[in-house]
Amino acid sequence: xxxxxxxxxxxxxxxxxxxxxxxxxxxxxxxxxxxxxxxxxxxxxxxxxxxxxxxxxxxxxxxxxxxxxxxxxxx
Numbered sequence: 001x002x003x004x005x006x007x008x009x010x011x012x013x014x015x016x017x018x019x020x021x022x023x024x025x026x027x028x029x030x031x032x033x034x035x036x037x038x039x040x041x042x043x044x045x046x047x048x049x050x051x052x053x054x055x056x057x058x059x060x061x062x063x064x065x066x067x068x069x070x071x072x073x074x075x
Contacts, residue, residue, distance in 0.1 A: 011068075013045040015052060020045035028056045028063035043068070 011022045022043030029039045044052050049065065056063045 011043050013048050014042035015044065015048040018045060018048055020047065023068055024049045024065060025068055026052055026056065026063055026065050028061045030059075030061055 012018070013020045013022050014026075023046055024044040026042045026044060026049070027039045028042070029036075034040075042052055053063065053065055
């Protein structure tokens with residue numbers, strides 16, 4: 001999850017143990033505990049974006065995946 005004030009330009013992947021530069025942002029929420037306007041954000045490198053997306057999608061969490069600002073569209 002991104003902390004307040006995190007510099008997205010130099011952030012790392014949210015996958016446990018990964019220290020790669022993040023290229024993607026995954027904005028998601030757990031509808032059982034979060035209202036429609038509250039989202040959490042994970043960051044992902046190219047290697048882990050699909051893993052993290054699948055992890056959240058398997059739980060039916062609403063999510064969007066987008067390149068981080070400054071990155072080219074890679075999808």
